[in-house]
Amino acid sequence: xxxxxxxxxxxxxxxxxxxxxxxxxxxxxxxxxxxxxxxxxxxxxxxxxxxxxxxxxxxxxxxxxxxxxxxxxxxxxxxxxxxxxxxxxxxxxxxxxxxxxxxxxxxxxxxxxxxxxxxxxxxxxxxxxxxxxxxxxxxxxxxxxxxxxxxxxxxxxxxxxxxxxxxxxxxxxxxxxxxxxxxxxxxxxxxxxxxxxxxxxxxxxxxxxxxxxxxxxxxxxxxxxxxxxxxxxxxxxxxxxxxxxxxxxxxxxxxxxxxxxxxxxxxxxxxxxxxxxxxxxxxxxxxxxxxxxxxxxxxxxxxxxxxxxxxxxxxxxxxxxxxxxxxxxxxxxxxxxxxxxxxxxxxxxxxxxxxxxxxxxxxxxxxxxxxxxxxxxxxxxxxxxxxxxxxxxxxxxxxxxxxxxxxxxxxxxxxxxxxxxxxxxxxxxxxxxxxxxxxxxxxxxxxxxxxxxxxxxxxxxxxxxxxxxxxxxxxxxxxxxxxxxxxxxxxxxxxxxxxxxxxxxxxxxxxxxxxxxxxxxxxxxxxxxxxxxxxxxxxxxxxxxxxxxxxxxxxxxxxxxxxxxxxxxxxxxxxxxxxxxxxxxxxxxxxxxxxxxxxxxxxxxxxxxxxxxxxxxxxxxxxxxxxxxxxxxxxxxxxxxxxxxxxxxxxxxxxxxxxxxxxxxxxxxxxxxxxxxxxx
Numbered sequence: 001x002x003x004x005x006x007x008x009x010x011x012x013x014x015x016x017x018x019x020x021x022x023x024x025x026x027x028x029x030x031x032x033x034x035x036x037x038x039x040x041x042x043x044x045x046x047x048x049x050x051x052x053x054x055x056x057x058x059x060x061x062x063x064x065x066x067x068x069x070x071x072x073x074x075x076x077x078x079x080x081x082x083x084x085x086x087x088x089x090x091x092x093x094x095x096x097x098x099x100x101x102x103x104x105x106x107x108x109x110x111x112x113x114x115x116x117x118x119x120x121x122x123x124x125x126x127x128x129x130x131x132x133x134x135x136x137x138x139x140x141x142x143x144x145x146x147x148x149x150x151x152x153x154x155x156x157x158x159x160x161x162x163x164x165x166x167x168x169x170x171x172x173x174x175x176x177x178x179x180x181x182x183x184x185x186x187x188x189x190x191x192x193x194x195x196x197x198x199x200x201x202x203x204x205x206x207x208x209x210x211x212x213x214x215x216x217x218x219x220x221x222x223x224x225x226x227x228x229x230x231x232x233x234x235x236x237x238x239x240x241x242x243x244x245x246x247x248x249x250x251x252x253x254x255x256x257x258x259x260x261x262x263x264x265x266x267x268x269x270x271x272x273x274x275x276x277x278x279x280x281x282x283x284x285x286x287x288x289x290x291x292x293x294x295x296x297x298x299x300x301x302x303x304x305x306x307x308x309x310x311x312x313x314x315x316x317x318x319x320x321x322x323x324x325x326x327x328x329x330x331x332x333x334x335x336x337x338x339x340x341x342x343x344x345x346x347x348x349x350x351x352x353x354x355x356x357x358x359x360x361x362x363x364x365x366x367x368x369x370x371x372x373x374x375x376x377x378x379x380x381x382x383x384x385x386x387x388x389x390x391x392x393x394x395x396x397x398x399x400x401x402x403x404x405x406x407x408x409x410x411x412x413x414x415x416x417x418x419x420x421x422x423x424x425x426x427x428x429x430x431x432x433x434x435x436x437x438x439x440x441x442x443x444x445x446x447x448x449x450x451x452x453x454x455x456x457x458x459x460x461x462x463x464x465x466x467x468x469x470x471x472x473x474x475x476x477x478x479x480x481x482x483x484x485x486x487x488x489x490x491x492x493x494x495x496x497x498x499x500x501x502x503x504x505x506x507x508x509x510x511x512x513x514x515x516x517x518x519x520x521x522x523x524x525x526x527x528x529x530x531x532x533x534x535x536x537x538x539x540x541x542x543x544x545x546x547x548x549x550x551x552x553x554x555x556x557x558x559x560x561x562x563x564x565x566x567x568x569x570x571x572x573x574x575x576x577x578x579x580x581x582x583x584x585x586x587x588x589x590x591x592x593x594x595x596x597x598x599x600x601x602x603x604x605x606x607x608x609x610x611x612x613x614x615x616x617x618x619x620x621x622x623x624x625x626x627x628x629x630x631x632x633x634x635x636x637x638x639x640x641x642x643x644x645x646x647x648x649x650x651x652x653x654x655x656x657x658x659x660x661x662x663x664x665x666x667x668x669x670x671x672x673x674x675x676x677x678x679x680x
Contacts, residue, residue, distance in 0.1 A: 021236045022070050027289035029311035030302025031282065032059065034257065036314040040321045040349060042261045044342040050261035051278035053156045054225055054271070056318075058279050060160055061167060061229030062286070065189065068171040069233055072178050072185040080172040082374055087164050089377035091315075094360045095157060096384035098319040099125060102150050103391060105323065109331055111595055112438030114147060115399075119392050125154035126388050128161030135217035147330060150323035155217050157318075162219050163226045170196070186234045193230040200224035201273075208272030221271050228279045232286060239287050243297070250288025250298030256281040316353035316361065324349050399439050406433055416650035416666030417636045428649040435650050436662050438598055444654040444661040445486075446493045448508050455541050456507055462526065462533040466511045470496070473505030478544035478679055480581070483509040483534055484516045486658060487549045491583055493664035494633070494671040495547065504679070507543065509534040516548045517563025535569070539576040544679050546573055550582035550620045550630075553613045555590045555656070560615040562622065574627050579678065582620050584632040587613035587643045588657040597645035606645045610638040629676045636670050 032055075039052035064087070071078050099122050106118045124130040134155050174188045204221035207214065215221045241249065260277055289299030301307075310317070324345055328337060337345060364380055413432035419425050436444050452458065452467035454474040473479055480499060482492045489510045499506045511530050513523025518531060538546055548569070553560045573580050589608060596606035620630050637643065637652060637659075645652055647663065654660040 021066065021233065021290070025286075025289060026303035026308060027299035028059065028286060028302075030299075030304065030307035031055065031285050031311075032314045033307040033310035034254070034302070035059075035282075036317050037310060038257070038261065039318065040346060043322060044325055044337060044345050045339070046261070047336070048261055048265075049270075051257065051264075051270075051275070054275050054278040055257070055282040056314075057156070057160060057163070057222060057225045058229040058232070058282050059286075061163065061226035062232055063229075064164065064167055065171065065193075065230040065233045068175065069185045069189055072171075072175045072189075077175055077179065078171070080168050082377070084165065084168045085374075085377035085381065087168075088161070089364065089380045090361075091157070091161070092381055092384040093364050094316055094319060094356050095154075096126070096388050097356060097360050098316075098323070099151070099388045100391065102323045103388075105327055106150060107395075109327065110150075111147070111330075112598065113441045113595065114149075115395075116439045116442060118149065118151060119396055121149055121151040121154070122388060122392050125151050125158065126385060128158040130158040131155040131162075131217040131219060132158075135214050148326050150326040152326075153318065153322035159217075159219050159222050163223060166223070167226065167230070189230060190234040193227045193234075197224045197227035197231060200227060204271045204275070205273050208269070212269070212272075215272070216270060225271070225275060225279055228283065232283050236287065236290055239290070241287070241291070243291065246288040246291055247297050249284045253281040253284030253288065254298055257285070310350075313350070313353040313357045316356035317349055320352045320356065321345070321349040324352070403437060403440060406435070406437065414649045414662070416648040416663050417670065418666055419648040420636050420639055421669060425648075432649055434598070434646060436654070436660055441594065441654055444658075446489050446496075446661050446664070448492075448506065452507060456537070458533075458537055460533045460537070462529050463509070463537065466509060466530065466534070467537070468508045470499065470506045472503070473507060476503060476505030478502075479505035479507055479541075480679070481507045481509060481538050481541075481543040481546045481578075482548070483538060483546050484548040485514050486510070486512045487515075487585060488547060488583070490654075490659045490661065490664055491549070491586075491633075491667075491671075492547070493659070493661045494667040497665065497668040498672045498675065502679075504544070509537065515552070515563050516550075516569040517552070517565045518568045519565030520552070520563055535572055538578060539572065542576055542578055545579045545581050545629075545676075547581040547583060547631075549585050550580075550623065551585045551618070553585040553588045553657075555588040555613055560585065560613065560619055562619045566623075570623065570625065570628060574625070579627045579629065579676070581675065582623060582628050582630050584618050584620055584630070584634060585614075586633075586637055586657075586659055589613065589643075589653075590656070592656045593645040593653040594651050594655055594660070597651055603644055603646040608643045610634070610641040610643055613643065614638070629674070631671060631674045633667050633670055633674075636667055 035052035035055040037052075038050040042048050042050035042052075067083075068078050103118065103122060106114055110118070121130060121133060124133040130151065134152065170192055171189070174185070174192055177183060177188050178185050200220060200223035204215065204218075204224060207218060207221045208216075257278060260281070264274055264277065285298060285302075288297070289302070325337065328341065328345055329335065367376060367380070413428045414435045415425055415428070448468040449471045450468060452469050456467060456469060456473070458467060480495065482488050482495070489508065489512075492506065492508070496506060498504075511524070511527070511534075514527040514530055515522075516531065516535075522528070522531075524530075550563055550566050551560055552563050570580055570582075587608070587610065593606060597603050600606055614634065618630070618632055618634075620632075623630070636647075639647070643652075648666065650663045650666060651660050652663045
């Protein structure tokens with residue numbers, strides 16, 4: 001009988017003598033209960049991870065491997081395709097129902113800016129690739145958000161699904177070898193998964209040391225945890241401990257598991273070698289329950305009714321607890337739940353998990369018992385996928401059609417900064433939607449057409465993925481290089497129409513969080529190296545001008561000031577004979593301005609005095625040096641010294657500190673007036 005994260009074994013009256021490692025293990029269901037309670041409590045109250053997921057990963061492989069090994073040399077070997085369909089038949093229905101419930105809640109109470117990413121993550125979760133989507137987002141400056149995804153926890157289910165496919169293939173190959181060669185199943189399985197363990201463990205340690213955020217979601221860095229479960233199946237009958245030794249080992253394993261999340265920074269150091277801790281603790285607990293249970297044995301406690309009840313609903317509890325927690329935080333606009341709020345969330349999660357198990361998991365299992373047809377798992381998997389795919393696909397299609405229709409009317413109904421330059425423009429119709437639409441807010445980052453080519457092409461690893469250009473750049477007589485952080489990136493939307501009208505090329509050398517204030521700490525530890533490489537490239541090519549943001553505004557108590565070390569950057573450009581377009585920074589806020597404008601009936605309710613973020617006098621005025629041309633767009637961002645979130649029916653910001661791409665584009669005429677004639 002197989003046990004996965006979503007398939008608790010069916011109880012039998014008692015363990016029979018001689019069953020050995022194939023016997024039903026109530027204590028392992030209890031271990032699953034402990035693991036899920038650790039996961040939930042650490043998520044809810046401590047904002048940390050506990051190592052409980054690592055226990056689930058190991059146990060999933062333990063039971064999958066045990067089922068194969070038991071039948072590998074027998075008269076009824078495992079049929080891999082049907083077996084794999086059976087695995088997903090057990091996992092997918094509860095996951096699909098949870099996904100549909102989350103989508104309904106998101107579309108009801110979440111900010112509209114979450115709709116599109118949640119829909120995309122729903123597809124990723126349904127396809128068991130959510131971990132790779134989150135891995136990409138974890139290292140992407142442009143996906144940073146204050147609102148966690150209610151689908152984030154599907155990363156481990158995705159890793160598990162991918163591992164199941166690989167494991168069935170590997171175990172099927174082992175089965176073929178065993179049946180053709182007559183070799184011992186334990187020996188074949190042990191060799192294969194010892195190799196998987198060794199390769200994956202080394203990769204995990206190296207990957208975690210070099211890129212921990214990526215490694216955390218990387219399936220390859222997690223496979224050794226599954227391999228440990230497979231090796232435990234092989235090792236279990238060879239481990240012989242007395243009752244006292246098993247009791248000591250078991251209780252020590254439980255103690256180690258309970259203190260893990262408090263002692264180690266699991267989220268910051270896993271998986272790597274630190275993940276050996278929960279894996280070894282879980283293995284110790286499994287080993288301790290492999291013999292007769294004594295009075296003080298851990299197995300007896302783990303087999304207790306309360307833990308059995310929680311273990312029965314462990315998969316459903318994992319599915320529902322995270323979206324309940326995130327929804328509580330979103331609805332109440334909080335970052336912590338508190339003691340009472342956390343208790344309510346856990347109780348609600350337990351109740352909902354019981355309902356999912358009773359209403360979804362139990363009927364699916366009953367269908368299998370009453371109908372052994374191979375079409376049953378196909379029908380269940382297809383139906384489960386459809387109940388997610390239909391609403392998500394329908395919503396995305398209707399949203400796309402609405403977005404295209406609104407964009408077609410944007411020039412007439414969304415003039416943006418043009419209303420400040422020409423007060424005679426008619427006001428936008430009352431029913432004209434504000435742009436950008438919440439569902440398109442993630443598209444408000446400015447990007448250029450293609451990777452750098454020609455003289456701008458570079459093989460410097462540090463610049464990989466951060467150099468791009470407009471299509472006409474190689475043929476342009478004059479080129480402007482935009483260099484710096486995301487604020488320089490966003491103001492480029494105002495530059496592009498001017499460049500197109502004049503036939504200029506535009507090149508991006510942009511890395512989020514890395515300004516040209518050479519003494520300013522970057523958001524990335526690689527900022528210093530990237531800055532040096534980017535400046536070297538500009539000095540080599542010598543464009544007509546380099547545009548960068550030379551001041552930094554502040555949403556708190558600090559005054560707007562020159563970027564620390566900006567003078568050293570200007571010295572480098574002066575030495576290369578490159579004139580600089582020094583842009584004054586836009587305001588920053590202590591809240592998400594876009595969300596405020598979207599949620600408010602009166603945009604002025606979100607307005608902030610200019611003095612709250614910008615200095616009365618532009619600090620860049622002190623840069624009185626030849627070759628530096630200052631650009632200050634503040635009058636069209638904060639008209640009448642008031643920084644508003646909406647002008648001309650266009651949202652000025654996409655978040656708390658970045659101009660929206662659409663509004664920055666309407667600043668193009670104002671930018672053009674301040675550019676020097678020397679560019680050409």
